[in-house]
Amino acid sequence: MNILILGSGGREHAFAWKLAQSPLCDTLFVAPGNAGTAQAATNLPISYNDFPAVAKAVRDEKIALLIVGPEEPLVKGIVDYLRQQPDLADLRIVGPNAQGAQLEGSKDFSKQFMQRHGIPTAASRTFTKDSLQEGLDYLQTHALPVVLKADGLAAGKGVIIAETVAEAQRTLKDMLTGHTFGDAGSKVVIEQFLRGIELSVFVLTDGVNYKILPEAKDYKRIGEEDTGPNTGGMGAVSPVVFANPSFLQKVEEKVVKPTLLGLQKDGIHYQGFIFVGLMKVNSEPFVIEYNTRMGDPETEVVLPRIQNDFVELMVATADGELDKIPIRISPQTAVTTVLVSGGYPGEYTTGKIISDLERLEDIMVFHGGTLNQDGQVLTNGGRVLAITAQANSLENAVRKSQEAARMVQFEGKQYRKDIGVDLIRYAD
Numbered sequence: 001m002n003i004l005i006l007g008s009g010g011r012e013h014a015f016a017w018k019l020a021q022s023p024l025c026d027t028l029f030v031a032p033g034n035a036g037t038a039q040a041a042t043n044l045p046i047s048y049n050d051f052p053a054v055a056k057a058v059r060d061e062k063i064a065l066l067i068v069g070p071e072e073p074l075v076k077g078i079v080d081y082l083r084q085q086p087d088l089a090d091l092r093i094v095g096p097n098a099q100g101a102q103l104e105g106s107k108d109f110s111k112q113f114m115q116r117h118g119i120p121t122a123a124s125r126t127f128t129k130d131s132l133q134e135g136l137d138y139l140q141t142h143a144l145p146v147v148l149k150a151d152g153l154a155a156g157k158g159v160i161i162a163e164t165v166a167e168a169q170r171t172l173k174d175m176l177t178g179h180t181f182g183d184a185g186s187k188v189v190i191e192q193f194l195r196g197i198e199l200s201v202f203v204l205t206d207g208v209n210y211k212i213l214p215e216a217k218d219y220k221r222i223g224e225e226d227t228g229p230n231t232g233g234m235g236a237v238s239p240v241v242f243a244n245p246s247f248l249q250k251v252e253e254k255v256v257k258p259t260l261l262g263l264q265k266d267g268i269h270y271q272g273f274i275f276v277g278l279m280k281v282n283s284e285p286f287v288i289e290y291n292t293r294m295g296d297p298e299t300e301v302v303l304p305r306i307q308n309d310f311v312e313l314m315v316a317t318a319d320g321e322l323d324k325i326p327i328r329i330s331p332q333t334a335v336t337t338v339l340v341s342g343g344y345p346g347e348y349t350t351g352k353i354i355s356d357l358e359r360l361e362d363i364m365v366f367h368g369g370t371l372n373q374d375g376q377v378l379t380n381g382g383r384v385l386a387i388t389a390q391a392n393s394l395e396n397a398v399r400k401s402q403e404a405a406r407m408v409q410f411e412g413k414q415y416r417k418d419i420g421v422d423l424i425r426y427a428d
C-alpha cells in the first residue's frame with residue numbers, strides 16, 4: 001500500500017525508516033520531509049497545515065495509510081477535514097481528531113479530563129483574563145515553586161516554574177494579557193510543583209484496544225546536567241532503568257486504562273499515539289501532560305526497539321484490530337544524541353555542510369533539520385541529526401552514540417555529552 005507521513009523532523013524520518021522495512025509498504029511519501037526522509041521515501045513539497053493540498057496528495061498518490069507526525073495539524077483538525085471528504089472514506093489515518101487532540105492542545109482541557117476520570121496529576125486551578133485578580137490572590141498563598149502553564153500550544157515554551165510569588169504574579173499577568181503567548185495564554189493553569197523524576201510512556205490505541213510501547217526519557221535542556229534554556233529535546237534513552245515492572249504496572253492501571261476509558265466515556269474516538277509525560281514521585285506516577293503524537297527525539301529510540309512490522313501495527317490501529325497483534329520489544333537499550341546548530345535554541349546558523357556521515361557503522365542517523373542541495377546535505381534547522389545507537393547495555397549504547405556524535409561534522413555543531421549518563425547509576 002502507499003503511505004504518507006506528515007512532518008519533517010527526526011520523528012518522521014524514524015517513522016519512514018521503520019515503515020520502509022515492511023513488505024506491505026509500496027510507495028512511501030513524506031510531506032514535507034527532509035534530506036533523511038528523501039533516502040527512505042519520496043518527499044512531497046506540501047505544508048502539513050495545508051489540508052486541501054494534503055487531501056489532493058492522498059488522491060493523486062493513491063494513499064491508503066496516513067500518519068500524522070506533529071501536533072499542529074491534529075489540533076487544527078486535519079483528521080476531521082479528511083474524514084469529511086466522501087471520496088476518502090477508505091483512507092486509514094493514525095492520529096486523533098481535533099477533539100482528541102485537545103488533550104495536547106489545551107492544558108485546561110487535559111487537567112479537567114484527568115480530574116474527571118481520576119487520573120493522578122498535580123492539583124491545579126485555571127484562570128482567565130476575567131479572573132486575573134483572583135489568580136494573583138491565589139498565588140499569594142500557593143506553595144513555591146509554583147508551575148504556570150499557558151493553555152494552548154506554545155512549542156514547548158508555555159511552562160514557567162516560578163520560584164517566588166512576585167515572579168509567579170508577573171508571569172500570570174504577562175500570560176493572561178497576551179504579552180508572552182498570544183492566544184495560547186488566554187487561559188493559564190496554575191499547578192502544584194511535583195518533585196520527582198520524569199519519563200514518558202507511549203501508548204498506541206485503536207479506540208478500544210491498546211499497546212504500551214517502550215518508555216523513554218528525554219533531555220530537554222541545552223546544557224549538560226540539565227542546565228540552560230529548554231529545547232525541543234537534546235537526546236533520549238529507552239528503556240528507562242528506574243521504570244521497573246511494578247512502576248510500569250501502576251502506570252498501566254492508574255493512568256493508561258483510565259485515560260482510554262475516559263476518552264470512551266467522553267465520546268472521543270481516539271486512534272493514534274498518546275504520549276504520557278509522567279513524574280515518578282516516590283514510586284507513584286503523576287501525569288504532567290499528554291501529547292497526542294509521538295515525541296521527538298523519543299521516537300528515535302522507541303521505534304528501533306519495536307520489532308513488529310510497523311505497517312501492520314499502523315493498519316491494525318486504524319482498523320480497530322490492535323488486539324490481534326502481540327507487540328514485540330527488543331530488550332536492547334537505545335540512546336540517541338541530537339546534534340544541533342550553533343546558537344540553538346536561540347538564533348542559529350543554517351546552510352552548513354554536513355560531513356563524515358559515511359564513516360558511521362552500526363548507527364542509525366535520523367535527520368531533523370537537513371536539506372539536500374547539489375548532492376550535499378546541509379543543515380537546515382535547529383535540531384539537525386539524531387544519532388541513535390543500540391547495544392546490550394546502557395553504558396555501551398551511550399558510548400556508541402557519543403562516539404558517532406563526535407565523528408559527524410558541521411560548522412557550529414553542538415551536542416550534550418551526558419545523554420543517558422545520569423541513568424547508568426540505576427543500571428545493573
Ligand code: AMP
Nearest residue numbers: 122147156159191192193194277288289
Ligand atoms: P510540559 O510543557 O507540560 O511538558 O512541561 C514542561 C516541563 O515542565 C516538564 O517536562 C517538566 O519538567 C516541567 N513541569 C511541568 N509540570 C510540572 C509540575 N507540575 N511539577 C514539576 N515540573 C513540571
Ligand code: GLY
Nearest residue numbers: 232233295296297
Ligand atoms: N521531546 C518532547 C516532545 O516531543 O514533545
